[in-house]
Amino acid sequence: MLQYNELSADPNAQTLKSIYVYEAPVRLWHWVQAVAMVVLVATGFLISYPPPSVGGEASDSFLFGYIRFAHFTAGYVLAIVTVLRIYWAFVGNDYAKQLFVVPLWSRQYWREMWHEIRWYSFAADKPLKYGGHNPLAQFFMCFVLMVTTFFMIATGFALYGEGTGEGSWANVAFGWVIPLLGDSQAVHTWHHLGTWVVITFTMIHLYAAIREDITSRQSIMSTMVSGYRTFKD
Numbered sequence: 001m002l003q004y005n006e007l008s009a010d011p012n013a014q015t016l017k018s019i020y021v022y023e024a025p026v027r028l029w030h031w032v033q034a035v036a037m038v039v040l041v042a043t044g045f046l047i048s049y050p051p052p053s054v055g056g057e058a059s060d061s062f063l064f065g066y067i068r069f070a071h072f073t074a075g076y077v078l079a080i081v082t083v084l085r086i087y088w089a090f091v092g093n094d095y096a097k098q099l100f101v102v103p104l105w106s107r108q109y110w111r112e113m114w115h116e117i118r119w120y121s122f123a124a125d126k127p128l129k130y131g132g133h134n135p136l137a138q139f140f141m142c143f144v145l146m147v148t149t150f151f152m153i154a155t156g157f158a159l160y161g162e163g164t165g166e167g168s169w170a171n172v173a174f175g176w177v178i179p180l181l182g183d184s185q186a187v188h189t190w191h192h193l194g195t196w197v198v199i200t201f202t203m204i205h206l207y208a209a210i211r212e213d214i215t216s217r218q219s220i221m222s223t224m225v226s227g228y229r230t231f232k233d
């Protein structure tokens with residue numbers, strides 16, 4: 001769907017072209033999972049490096065319980081919205097599929113990937129324009145972030161299943177992850193390591209989103225709010 005906006009009041013104004021890229025469920029999913037990730041990283045580190053024990057009667061204080069409760073709630077939210085996002089890849093527009101299907105078989109994909117690597121290294125002088133993601137972003141979003149998200153959900157619910165006990169759904173669905181990775185401590189360590197992948201991705205993601213918004217002659221930040229990508233000349 002193409003939509004042309006005429007900025008007619010000023011004779012110097014250019015004609016901007018916008019296309020509808022991210023549908024409402026994708027945008028909603030993006031912001032909900034982003035908030036869930038922030039809560040998971042913050043409470044996860046509080047679980048790793050707990051605050052000092054508080055004095056007094058044990059039953060008077062539930063601080064660590066609240067920290068774990070927030071972690072598990074955000075964990076459930078992340079898992080549910082991830083499942084909904086997979087569903088939307090089937091029923092949504094072509095851009096909604098990009099997160100899960102990377103055209104590794106296409107020569108053009110790799111040519112444009114090389115251009116993006118040069119563009120991000122300040123070695124290319126012109127940005128290429130995309131409706132959805134550029135090939136480099138798509139690669140990292142699928143193979144780094146989504147794979148890590150699935151891994152964090154599997155290891156998180158495996159640990160959660162230890163608490164809810166044998167026969168609970170989490171234990172039945174994900175209990176096998178514990179012997180697969182060794183033991184409970186190993187799962188904690190892998191889950192902890194995955195946290196650093198999420199943090200590193202988010203830092204690069206924010207840098208790239210802000211940088212491309214400024215330099216690439218197409219809207220980036222506002223696209224994840226309105227859904228429209230606007231191309232400048």
Ligand code: HEM
Nearest residue numbers: 040041044045047048075152153156157159160188192195
């Ligand atoms: C990207 C998402 C997630 C991040 C960044 C994250 C982060 C963390 C971190 C850093 C820890 C402490 C690990 C350690 O050092 O022992 C932890 C523990 C844990 N996480 Fe997650 N987590 C995520 C997703 C989940 C999910 C989806 C669940 C499922 C409910 C979950 C359940 C747990 C459990 C049960 C523990 C152990 C709690 C304890 O030992 O008291 N996590 N998480």
Ligand code: HEM
Nearest residue numbers: 026030034037099132133141145202205209220221223224
């Ligand atoms: C305040 C923080 C964040 C901002 C400002 C932000 C911004 C954006 C923007 C502008 C896009 C669209 C890029 C494009 O136009 O192609 C995007 C996409 C995306 N972001 Fe973020 N983001 C944030 C946090 C996060 C976090 C924490 C994660 C996960 C760890 C994340 C994961 C993703 C993914 C997977 C996509 C691709 C969406 C899809 O294709 O369905 N973002 N983000």
